[in-house]
Amino acid sequence: MLVTRLTVRIPRMHTQYMSIRHGLLALLSQGARYGYQLRTEFEASTGATWPLNIGQVYTTLSRMERDGLVAPGEQDDQGRVVYAITEQGRSELARWFSTPIAQADRPRDELVIKLAMAVIAPDVDAAAMIQAQRSATMRTLQQLTKAKRGAGVAQRLVYDSMIFQAEAEQRWLDHCESVLAAHSERPE
Amino acid sequence: MTTVSRLTEVTKVHGSGASAVPALRGVSLEVAAGELVAVMGPSGSGKSTLLNLAGGLERATEGTVEVEGVAIGGLPAKKLAALRRRKVGYVFQDLNLIPSLTAAENVMLPRELDGVRTRKARQEAERALGEVGLAGAGNRFPDELSGGERQRVAIARALTGERRLLLADEPTGALDTPTGDDVLQLLRERCDAGAAVLLVTHEPRYAAWADRVVFLRDGAIADTAEPMASSR
C-alpha cells in the first residue's frame, strides 16, 4: 500500500526519539508487553505514516532499562522478554503528559533554506520552484487525506496534525509567491 | 468514465470597451462522473467565474461549455434554465436559503419549480436531509439552524433529483475544521456515488479531498496536482 510507505517531508517539531520513548511508556502503563507487541500497538495508534522498526523498539527499551524506567521479565521458551513499566517510568510518563512540549528543537527546514537560496541565486527561477513545491505538497496532502478516511480517532488526529503542517507550508508558499511577484514589480 | 462537465478553450470577459475585465483566458477542463476536482487560486483569479460558466449561470465569451455532452452556449434561455435545474446542483458561499421557508421547503423548491409533485418533492427532501445528517430538522427555518447545518441544507438542496454535476463555491465558508471535513466527506460520497463535483476552496486541507487540484492564476490554469494513479 502506498500510504504505508508515504514519507512526509515535513519538519518534525519534537525529537522523534523522545516521542517513541514516551509512546512506549504510555503503552506499557497499560500492562506489560513484548517488544513486537509494542511496535504493533504504537503504529496502530499513530497511523501508518509513522513506521517504527523493531530495532528502534529494542534500542529504546534497553536505554529505558538503563535509566530505570522499564524492567524486563524472564525470557520465555522462545527467548522473548516481556517488559514492564517501573514506578520511575510511571512518574516520568506523568511528567511528560503534564508538561507542554517546547518548540525549540525544531530542526532547520530544508525547504526554507532552499527557497532563500533560490531567491538570491541569479540563475534560479524561484517562482517555478514554488509552483513545483506547491503541487508536490498538495499531492502529499491528498495522500494524507485519503489515508485519514476510515482511520480511527487517534490515527485521524495524527493525520490531521500532518495535514495542518502541510497546509501551513502550502499557505507559506502562496505567501512567498505573492511577495516575490510584488517585489519584482517594484524592486527596492 | 463519462465526462459530465467539459470546458474547451473558454474565455470570459466581464463588461466591454475600456472597462472590460478578462476573467478567464482559454481554460480547458473536464470533470468526469465520480470525480472531485478542486479549484484554487488567489482572489480575483477567476474561480467563481469558472464555476458559473460550468453551470450555465453565465455565458462564455469564447469557447464551448458542455454539460453531459450538451453544448449549453447555444441553448435558448428557457431550455438552459431547465437543464440547470435538472442536472446541476449549486452550493454558493452565501447559500441562498430562503429565510421564510423551512429547511425541507428550501430543499423542495427547485424540484417543485421543475414540476415534481409536492408529495414526492417532500419525500425527496426528507431523504436528502437524512443523507446530510439533518433528519428531523426539516421543519426548522434557516435562522433556527447553525451555520454548519445551513450549509448542509444547501448541500441537500443541491443533491435532490438526478443532479450529475455539483458545483460548490467555498462550501466550507466559516465552518470549524471538523465540520468542514464533514462537508467534504459528503461531497466525496456524492462523487463516489457517481456525481461530478467541482469545488472552489481557499483551504488546501479541503482541496486535498479532490482527485485533482487545479491552480488558477490570472484566469488561466497554472498547474494541476493529482496523486499518483496507484493511490486512487
Ligand SMILES: Nc1ncnc2c1ncn2[C@@H]1O[C@H](COP(=O)(O)OP(=O)(O)OP(=O)(O)O)[C@@H](O)[C@H]1O
Ligand atoms: N459581474 C462582473 N463584472 C465585472 N467584473 C467581474 C464580474 N464578476 C467578476 N469580475 C471580475 O473577474 C475577475 C475574476 O473574478 P472571480 O469572481 O471569478 O474571482 P475569484 O477567483 O472567485 O475570487 P475570490 O477568491 O475573491 O472569490 C475579477 O477581476 C473580478 O473583479
Ligand SMILES: [Mg+2]
Ligand atoms: Mg469567488
